[in-house]
Amino acid sequence: MDWKVTAMYFSATGTTKKIIVGIAEKLSENINGERKVTIQDFTLPDSRQEPKQFTANDIVVFGVPVYAGRVPNVLLKYLNSVAGNGALAIAVTVYGNRNYDDALIELTDILQANGFTVIAGGAFIGEHSFSKTLAKNRPDDQDMAIVKEFAHQLKVKLIDQNSVEPVEVSGNRPYRYYYIPKNEQGEPVDIRKVTPKTNDRCTNCGLCTRLCPMGSIDSEEASKMKGICIKCGACVKSCPVNAKYYDDKNYIRHKEELEIDFSHRREPELFI
Numbered sequence: 001m002d003w004k005v006t007a008m009y010f011s012a013t014g015t016t017k018k019i020i021v022g023i024a025e026k027l028s029e030n031i032n033g034e035r036k037v038t039i040q041d042f043t044l045p046d047s048r049q050e051p052k053q054f055t056a057n058d059i060v061v062f063g064v065p066v067y068a069g070r071v072p073n074v075l076l077k078y079l080n081s082v083a084g085n086g087a088l089a090i091a092v093t094v095y096g097n098r099n100y101d102d103a104l105i106e107l108t109d110i111l112q113a114n115g116f117t118v119i120a121g122g123a124f125i126g127e128h129s130f131s132k133t134l135a136k137n138r139p140d141d142q143d144m145a146i147v148k149e150f151a152h153q154l155k156v157k158l159i160d161q162n163s164v165e166p167v168e169v170s171g172n173r174p175y176r177y178y179y180i181p182k183n184e185q186g187e188p189v190d191i192r193k194v195t196p197k198t199n200d201r202c203t204n205c206g207l208c209t210r211l212c213p214m215g216s217i218d219s220e221e222a223s224k225m226k227g228i229c230i231k232c233g234a235c236v237k238s239c240p241v242n243a244k245y246y247d248d249k250n251y252i253r254h255k256e257e258l259e260i261d262f263s264h265r266r267e268p269e270l271f272i
């Protein structure tokens, strides 16, 4: 059987994209003899307008970053509109070295409920969206070697063992509630309304406006917000003149706490 391999992902700062495209290309090479894959990137708002349909010939390597230990809730409506129609899926979450908590099991359940058979899962690590030091430059070469190993194991399951058994991944049902940051007193703080500031280095080049996954940055005046901010890091990390930053004290405290408490390198986990 000739499989059509698709790399499908949301990736504001590119770490999920690197893992998903890496798995999909290697898998395609292993099972079809060529690295060619279809890219279905649903990071930008326009790309989430059309519902996506697959068929039984498709294998979809499907990835989202972990937000607050779960699948990003701003994506749930779109994710529920993706129809598997008997396609196979590999569910992958990418997290910033704290924990993926129940994100992988949640993504697996969503895909199964939408008509995919999820034959494997993976939890990988990417540089944390809030930080330039936590899991810095990951996925790195070691991670990409595990991507290659995962693609090999997928080929063994699919072709050598001719198996499309659904996978069990780690996580709890019911899922844990969204991870909530705390202040110095250990009290929960709500940083959902926090938005980035813009300093006077901004030239209004328009890059952050084009990259914002929520379409929230004004196209004439980049310091103006016209929608919600999910703190995905796209504007801060992509700005060529470092004009975007957060100065909210709870956000900064949370980021610094993560950098200290979760500096120990975590390794990818594969479920197959």
Ligand SMILES: Cc1cc2nc3c(=O)[nH]c(=O)nc-3n(C[C@H](O)[C@H](O)[C@H](O)COP(=O)(O)O)c2cc1C
Binding pocket: 010, 011, 012, 013, 014, 015, 016, 017, 065, 066, 067, 068, 069, 070, 094, 095, 096, 097, 098, 099, 100, 125, 126, 127, 128, 129, 130, 179, 230, 231, 232, 233
């Ligand atoms: C709002 C938000 C919440 C996050 N929550 C977690 C988390 O619970 N655990 C974790 O390890 N990383 C967390 N991260 C970090 C991202 O999962 C991680 O940096 C990921 O690699 C980003 O993927 P991307 O580069 O494809 O955007 C969070 C990031 C954001 C923006």
